Amino acid sequence: MEYFCANGCKAVSLDISDLQEPVPKSASFIKCDVTSWEDIRKGFEEVRKLHGSVDIVCANAGNNDKEDLIRNDELEPNWDVLDVTLKGIMMSDLPSYLN
Secondary structure, eight states, X not given: OHHHHHTTOOXXXXXXXXXXXXXXXXXXXXXXXXXXXXXXXHHHHHHHHHHSOOOOOOOOOOOXXXXXXXXXXXXXXXXXXXXXXXXXHHHHHGGGGXX
């Protein structure tokens, strides 16, 4: 975000967590769960209201959950890691092509 803003761009961060660091003046933040299509759609809608268009998407959502995806018991695996790092990133790119 800092790189884009330092080079004259307007940047928007869509994230489920509140930003822990101050954002540059030409940046803004929208709360968004990247595993939710509705959240992503609304987030991109808000970006278009703020700036008119979406030129670049840096889909880099991550989840550092330490729980194993596949366990040696009969419990269903925790799919959160794949939901965020695979599904979330794929869904984050789609709205940039819409409208």
